[in-house]
Amino acid sequence: MRRDWLQPLALGLASATAGYIAWSGQVLALPAAIAFPALWSMARSHRTASVVSAAYFLVASRGLPQGVAAFYQSDIWPGLILWLAASSGFVFVHAALWSRQSGGWKALRYTIAMVLMALPPFGIVGWAHPITAAGVLFPGWGWAGLAAVAAGLAIMTTRYRPAAAVTLVGFWLWSAAFWTAPDIGRGWQGVDLQLGNSLGRDNSLARHSDLVATLRLRRRPDTAYVLLPESALGFWTPSVERLWRQQLTGTDLNVIAGAAVVDPEGYNNVLVRVSATESEILYRQRMPVPGSMWQPWLAPIGKSGGARADFFANPVVFVGGQRVAPLICYEQLIIWPVLMSMLHDPDLVVAVGNDWWTKGTAIIGIQRASAEAWARLFNKPLVMSFNT
Structure with a gap:
């Protein structure tokens, strides 16, 4: 016994x-x-x-x-x-x-x-x-x-x-x-933020102006593409787009940042690219966090809301002639998004997250470690940007 x-x-x-x-x-x-x-x-x-x-x-x-x-x-x-x-x-x-x-x-x-x-x-x-x-x-x-x-x-x-x-x-x-960290993509720079739970919720002119000022201050001379965390731009609207394009006037900088695109049925958690001359939605998150973001039970009961899950969509996106494999937050913790992207042989991996809520836990460290491990396995440059 x-x-x-x-x-x-x-x-x-x-x-x-x-x-x-x-x-x-x-x-x-x-x-x-x-x-x-x-x-x-x-x-x-x-x-x-x-x-x-x-x-x-x-x-x-x-x-x-x-x-x-x-x-x-x-x-x-x-x-x-x-x-x-x-x-x-x-x-x-x-x-x-x-x-x-x-x-x-x-x-x-x-x-x-x-x-x-x-x-x-x-x-x-x-x-x-x-x-x-x-x-x-x-x-x-x-x-x-x-x-x-x-x-x-x-x-x-x-x-x-x-x-x-x-x-x-x-x-x-x-x-x-003999371990070495993944290379950083040439011409790319990830910028970490420490804005807590206000990131993505404060959509004021002052917040956007502060973000642009932060980019100008931290930008390295050889940087053409700056990566900001998930939700950095809040709700992506025509007004926000115009504001960022105006703020970037006179620069050759391209900003890749997280945002949310909302419609009557719900929203998409996305990465957008914006410069002084143009903008585009680059990537729609394939797997939002189940429960807090992705709520598939709402549609069958006739309710709207929640983030869409584009399970097998956009495994790579194109930025400046490069194939980029994006991983937003939760996608760094699971397997199929990164393997699906690697089937397309990307030139670069970008990983972003809005992790203010993980304080006191190992979650953000696990996300970084997972992204780093996948990038090293396939010998891909890695650019990361997180908010804490």
């Missing part, structure tokens, strides 16, 4: 530890997630597999309750409910696909779980995916590196896991010893 509860407890604690280390916000810690498939495969029942999966996911996403409470300026309960609801998909997939059979059959079932958690619908909450570690383990390997890590994770569920673990840890140590 003692052994009946000790084994699930030990596996659960080990899985939680792997989730805590991997998703601490440090890019070089991401490969700690490779322990999860091994621990999952050691379970002796569906119940233990559920415990292992829940421990990993809940600890990896531990910042969510506090972040949601800050976002809504409420108590912790809404965040706890969302935290538990989001974990249900991860736990369901891994518990359902666990099997007592070993060897190739278990590796195949884990591979199916990896794919399901990378693609919609389960991939909508596919945070903390171990495959993200590919960029640290095999920087510059591209699709071959992704395949190598996927194979390694699958082998971790078989009796050959010691060999797989030694090999992956060896690559991890080598990478950590």
Whole structure:
């Protein structure tokens, strides 16, 4: 009887530890997630597999309750409910696909779980995916590196896991010893802001003028494109467009910034490009944050509102003759948006977020680490801009 509860407890604690280390916000810690498939495969029942999966996911996403409470300026309960609801998909997939059979059959079932958690619908909450570690383990390997890590994770569920673990840890140590951050796109500059929850909500003339002044002050001499965070321009209207074009008169600067385009049915979370002579909506977010932004249950009950999810739209956009892969906030935490963009071989990755609500959590660090890992895997320059 003692052994009946000790084994699930030990596996659960080990899985939680792997989730805590991997998703601490440090890019070089991401490969700690490779322990999860091994621990999952050691379970002796569906119940233990559920415990292992829940421990990993809940600890990896531990910042969510506090972040949601800050976002809504409420108590912790809404965040706890969302935290538990989001974990249900991860736990369901891994518990359902666990099997007592070993060897190739278990590796195949884990591979199916990896794919399901990378693609919609389960991939909508596919945070903390171990495959993200590919960029640290095999920087510059591209699709071959992704395949190598996927194979390694699958082998971790078989009796050959010691060999797989030694090999992956060896690559991890080598990478950590010689790690370099992704290049910054030539002619690009990301500008971080510290404007808290006023960004995107204060749409006054003074705020826009202050943002332009900040850009002029921080702009490097070789910069042609300046990146601002998600929501930096607030509601994108003809008046705001005219104001920015006027403010940029006399410069050759192109500003890429987050904004919201509103209509009677809802809104799009977008990136726009504006210069002294023209402007355009560059990118519509493929996957807004479920619940707080994307609310698909509104349309069936006849209500409007919420952000649109353009799941497979605009994987790359064109800026100055370059193919750019944009990732807005939540898209940095899940798998299919970045892989879909990489299928189009972009020249550059841009990552933006409005993360004032993540203060005191590792969420913004996890977003940065994920974006950096994907950029290193495919050897792409990376430009980031966040508001805190």
